[in-house]
Amino acid sequence: MRFPIRSLSLVLTSALALAACSSGGDGGEEATTGAAAGCAPSSGPVTLNYTTWIPGIETVVKAWNDKNPNIQVKVQTGPNGNGGTYQNFFNQLKAGNAPDLGHIEYDALPSFRVQDGLLNLAGCQEVTAAKDQFVEWTWNQVTFGEENSIYGVPQDAGPMALFYRKDLFEKNGIAVPTTWDEYAAAAEKVKTAGGYITNFSQSDINQFAGLAWQAGGRWxxxxxxxxxVNLADENTTKVANYWQGLLDKKLVSTVPPWTTEWDNAYNTSKAWTWVSAVWGANSIMSGAPDTSGKWAVAPMPQWTSGGTVAGNWGGSSTAVFKGSKHPYEAAKFALWLNTSEEALTLLNKEANLYPATKAGASLPALSDGVEFYGGQKIYDVFAQASTQVAPDFTWGPTMTSTYASASDGFKKAVSGSGTLVDALKAAQTSTIENMKSQSIPVAAPPAPPAAPRPPAAWCPPAPLPYPRSSTGAPTWANAISRRSRTARFRRSRRARSTYPCAFLSCHPSKRDGPGGHRCPARPQPASGWSVLTLRTTPHQYGLRARTRRKR
Amino acid sequence: MRNRILPMLIMGAGTLYFLVPIWWLLVGASKTRGQFSSTEPLWFADFALFDNLGELFAYREGVFLRWLANSLAYTGGAALLGTLLAAMCGYALAKYRFPGREAIFNVVLSGVLVPATALALPLFLIFSSFEATNTFWSVFLPSLVNPFGVYLARIYATASVPDELLEAARLDGSGEIRTFFQVSSKLMFPALVTIFLFHFVAVWNNFLLPLIMLGEERLFPVTLGLYSWNTQVNQAPELRMLVLVGALVSIVPLVIAFLLLQRFWRNGLGAGAVK
Structure with a gap:
């Protein structure tokens, strides 16, 4: 499956050929070796399609188009990623008409990566050279910590800090918490003063992920x-237990986030702090206009006194999709969009994006005091936090379903049934199931060390439930009486259940389960990333999962 | 009189139940952004509806008005043409005898059972192979067909267009097409209005098809536009107010359509029931 690159790009024009290529070649390898030559400039004027939902992106793109008559960018827009645009990307990849560039949040990048939908930009010199311009952890989000792979250009970041009501803390003589222990102690005092220290969000699992990220949880x-997959590792459990404690003592409120009720809790001084990302500054401003001038920002509380670790909530990248005919130009635009001061300033002004570059932290727009926060230079706090985010946090390939499952559990925990840790464990189980149903190779959960399996060959043929002719077709003509057929069937069922490796229970999802049969491992694709087929809709995942379970 | 109290109470409660959200929307849309979350949700604060409307229509060079026009084009156009198609098809199935008539009718009927949602993705793949996604036609063409309309038209034509009349028309030398437009369609008029209204509402509410097909903002119908704004509220909080006001404006065409055509709708609803 090796074409000379020029003819490859010609062939790529046909959707059919694209499907053939991506299913024929080993995805990971093809990407890394093919990308180097694939990043050659196209001749003549080029038009790129860029799909994003950043508000006001037209202004930014216009600035580029005015200066680059030969690389014109056309913006397409839509709802945010999880609101439908990611699904559209998958559909378009399947149909072979994906845009050249797409806006993908960090937590969704792996799902596009396992579906082999992204172009590896490691062959583009400009992109590789830009590594040092970005804050280390944002770069890791697009390389997944692998050598020779760059699956997007980091766009924005969401370093976290503590927003707090300066006036109320001072009035009640409460010190601004620097550790989580102090934060819990402050919560008690705030409760006495008639407020809640914060609102625990039952559906923003990515906020919780940011808290776990800070504590050292690696999911x-x-x-x-x-x-x-380890959603309930030691550090995450520590965070979950901490918040469970605050919930149990009713020290935090639990209104649904991003509602008017929630805005109101902040606007009427019922909630005093919010551990949130840099973009949260704008959310408070618009949601709680009556509290203008009364807020301030402090670094995130720490788990160890004197520590300097921050979490991250949100952030996104600009990725180039497989099938793009102009990867060089696409990469060039993505770099300009996410590193040039002009674009970053515009993005910050239009959409409140916080740049992922090191230099971006000192944009003029980000160095002024903010009136809403009593004139404090709040972005200095976030600039520091951004450098304190640990670089080794990886997102999973099925975050949508992980979020959904965890959020269900969190809602239950908030209403008093179950705990946050239970919710994480349940999300862990369902995530692993979900990944297996998509044939994404998953290592066994780390908790119980798996017993070494005896090496085995492939499954020998299973006993057949019915007598068959030499061609393998059931010999219905033998006219087995119904009774004897049933007996045979029962016998064969028994045989199957005792048979060590009967063909129907040999599905990989059963292999490692409790009481599952020991089947020899099937040869897995070389890279954990490469999945052979491109699936499009979650419904399809669901259907696959169900049919398999039924069998 | 007494035995009407209970039904009236139940109906009253039902009316209240359906009207409160609209009332909330109207009240919410009339507030300023700051007052929206801080004042009583079901009663007016400072009346800023017209300021909000001005802001809505001016936002992003009036893209909302464009969406509204798109919606009217998609729904109005598709409903008019679709009604004509359904009427002709139903009329032909009712009044002409030809081999395969029942088979065609049954296929159309089974089409009623297939939800539009299930067809959106296949349609996307089909349009992709013609490179026709992200165009006006990718939403307009699939919206034209309406199996339920065909069913209704056939039932109504059977009931309301007497064969004798068609015979008389033929004897007088009228061609089939002229007969349809000048005789039959007049007799079928109440049913046509019903079909039009059903179709109008169905296309107006068909959200998934434009969501999958369209990426160009200037082609969006108003439903999709408001939805995408609503998902961006976290990034651009000023959009929340615009979504509210936009939602209020976007129900106006539907309300007008219903007020104008409701007596036909009522007649038409019962049309298929008796015969």
């Missing part, structure tokens, strides 16, 4: 061949 890992 996913990929060793190149298999994924590991």
């Amino acid at each position: 996913f890992g990929n060793d190149g061949s298999k994924w590991s």
